[in-house]
Amino acid sequence: MHQAEALALLRRIDQRVRQQLAPQATAIDQQALYPQAMLRGLGDDGAYAALLPAEHGGSGLGLATLMAAIAEVGAACGSTAFLAWCQSACVYLLLHAAPRAELQTILAELAAGRRLGGPGLSNAIKHLAGLEPMRLRAEACPQGYRISGELPWVSNLGPGHLFAAAAACADGDKLAFLVDCDTPGVQLNAGPPIAGMGGTRTLCVKLDQVLITPERVLAEPAAFAGFIRRVRPGFVLAQAAVGLGIVQGCLDDILAANRRDGEQNRWLDHSYDELAAELAVLWREAKTLAPLAEAGQLAAPRVLRLRAEVSELCLRAAMSAQLHAGAAGYLLSHPAQRRLREASFIAIVTPTLKQLRREIHLAEQTQPA
Numbered sequence: 001m002h003q004a005e006a007l008a009l010l011r012r013i014d015q016r017v018r019q020q021l022a023p024q025a026t027a028i029d030q031q032a033l034y035p036q037a038m039l040r041g042l043g044d045d046g047a048y049a050a051l052l053p054a055e056h057g058g059s060g061l062g063l064a065t066l067m068a069a070i071a072e073v074g075a076a077c078g079s080t081a082f083l084a085w086c087q088s089a090c091v092y093l094l095l096h097a098a099p100r101a102e103l104q105t106i107l108a109e110l111a112a113g114r115r116l117g118g119p120g121l122s123n124a125i126k127h128l129a130g131l132e133p134m135r136l137r138a139e140a141c142p143q144g145y146r147i148s149g150e151l152p153w154v155s156n157l158g159p160g161h162l163f164a165a166a167a168a169c170a171d172g173d174k175l176a177f178l179v180d181c182d183t184p185g186v187q188l189n190a191g192p193p194i195a196g197m198g199g200t201r202t203l204c205v206k207l208d209q210v211l212i213t214p215e216r217v218l219a220e221p222a223a224f225a226g227f228i229r230r231v232r233p234g235f236v237l238a239q240a241a242v243g244l245g246i247v248q249g250c251l252d253d254i255l256a257a258n259r260r261d262g263e264q265n266r267w268l269d270h271s272y273d274e275l276a277a278e279l280a281v282l283w284r285e286a287k288t289l290a291p292l293a294e295a296g297q298l299a300a301p302r303v304l305r306l307r308a309e310v311s312e313l314c315l316r317a318a319m320s321a322q323l324h325a326g327a328a329g330y331l332l333s334h335p336a337q338r339r340l341r342e343a344s345f346i347a348i349v350t351p352t353l354k355q356l357r358r359e360i361h362l363a364e365q366t367q368p369a
């Protein structure tokens, strides 16, 4: 039953990708077109609600189905797949947050795509790995907390949108919270031009004494560490799906190039068959890990290893697609050119490839395989 529903969802998304997204992919990349209607459409189709069990009004199709949906999007446009991940990450955070009435209402709106948002958690995740200080400070006040500081990059933002973030109190304790972009004290500023992912509405967020009421606290200090431990594996797995989709897009480009230049292309490294086999192995692992992550039974190193392997495969596949396409792939309008930038984004977005390798190394030292 679930399998038939999952297939029906993926068919709806495939159709939406072909009809709505594929024709816009170049404009999203080169003219910073923000694919708002597409993101809302994915909500209408039921993509984000796959994460929610029936008691939360979802379909219960699960993380593996959401990942397949994000990957379908990513094969056509990495930026839109990343935005779909941002949205799904917010849904996942709220699903595991303290059960508060206001958060439950917002959860339903996010899952349906009626409201959009992004996770501003790179800083907190890097902080917990010992890589940088917390950028946001929280001061307790009679109405809740006042938050100040700056996050240099948060995607999927805009008027009416939301973002999740974390801040440190004076005693070093941390809390996670959800903010409306329109809340007094929140400023969204465009940063310097970026090499790719132009349509992701990635903005620098400044918070000046922003009031967070108890209803908007996702995890109070006492629950913070457990909350991050609970959500991180699913959060990272869903992000890996963006990379798996980009690899599929590279394979599509290679196939198209081989129809033209197959004889010469067989001299290249990383052939279609080799990359497709590697992709299948990573998908098998992802599908094994997804239900474990949802059940809270997945230890971090296994998912970090998969996420690192996805980054590495993305880089190899994108370079290979460019070489297979030859001079055609050097045209700015060619998808292989765009995918090079999408693939390098997968390796530099938190958790970055360098952070993943460091964390895996540290985990192996404390717990030899």
Ligand SMILES: Cc1cc2nc3c(=O)[nH]c(=O)nc-3n(C[C@H](O)[C@H](O)[C@H](O)COP(=O)(O)OP(=O)(O)OC[C@H]3O[C@@H](n4cnc5c(N)ncnc54)[C@H](O)[C@@H]3O)c2cc1C
Residues within 6 Å of the ligand: 086, 118, 119, 120, 121, 122, 123, 126, 132, 152, 153, 154, 155, 156, 194, 196, 197, 200, 202, 348, 349, 350, 352, 355
């Ligand atoms: C397109 C895009 C979208 C993103 N979306 C999100 C999001 O939705 N949520 C989220 O929490 N994070 C987001 N990020 C941030 C991302 O996850 C990483 O935290 C960020 O790329 C820094 O990674 P790093 O660990 O390599 O940085 P570091 O190792 O800290 O930095 C590497 C080098 O880059 C420099 N550097 C770091 N940041 C900047 C900057 N803003 N400007 C100039 N130089 C800099 C550092 O000084 C250092 O020299 C996004 C980043 C990008 C590029």
